[in-house]
Amino acid sequence: LLLFIGTDLKDSDIPHRTKLADRIVQHFRKEYLRMIDDIKNSLGRLSWTSDIWSRVTLESYLAVTVHYLVCGTRGHLELRSRLV
Numbered sequence: 211l212l213l214f215i216g217t218d219l220k221d222s223d224i225p226h227r228t229k230l231a232d233r234i235v236q237h238f239r240k241e242y243l244r245m246i247d248d249i250k251n252s253l254g255r256l257s258w259t260s261d262i263w264s265r266v267t268l269e270s271y272l273a274v275t276v277h278y279l280v281c282g283t284r285g286h287l288e289l290r291s292r293l294v
Contacts, residue, residue, distance in 0.1 A: 249276065252279060274294045278290055
């Protein structure tokens with residue numbers, strides 16, 4: 211599809227699916243470590259929320275969110291929420 215749409219593209223310009231998968235995993239790990247570091251530096255306690263739902267096709271979903279306070283750039287408290 212990309213080769214059809216992009217007339218200037220060559221096959222070598224498009225990354226292989228394994229390369230894309232590796233980049234996605236690398237990005238996830240980096241963001242996960244950033245989230246852990248941010249939570250470790252939070253002020254005080256953590257608050258956890260969860261939600262469970264399903265589609266009509268009986269596919270189930272679970273979301274867990276953490277809420278915490280950090281000291282902002284101007285010294286003000288900031289409420290942050292991250293999807294765990």
